Amino acid sequence: MKSIYVGNIPFSVTENDIRDLFGAHGRVVSVKLVEDRETGRFRGFGFVEMDDADALAAIEALDGKDMGGRTLKVNEARPREPRPRR
Structure with a gap:
């Protein structure tokens, strides 16, 4: 199983839109669009x-693709780096 980072997503997009887009390249296990903790507004990226094989095909096909006037950034997600507590 691979986690894919998807950035520069138009703010009008829904999880179903992303599921349909990636579903054309294989079976989508899950979609998570990231929201701001304080405002609840979509932040323009998700996972x-x-x-594995489907993920690689989707990354290859969708990185740089135009969606709603924005160029998608699609790549394999990296593990979250620890951040110092405030």
Whole structure:
């Protein structure tokens, strides 16, 4: 299972839109669009989980693709780096 980072997503997009877009390249296990903790507004990026081979095909096909006038940034998600507490 691979986690894919998807950035520069138009703010009008829904989880179903992303599921449909990535579903054209294989089975989508999950979609998570990230929201701001304080405002609850979508932050313009998210994560998609897919099987390994499907994920690689989706990354190859969708990185740089135009969606709603914005160029998607699609790559394999990196583990979250620890941040110092405030």
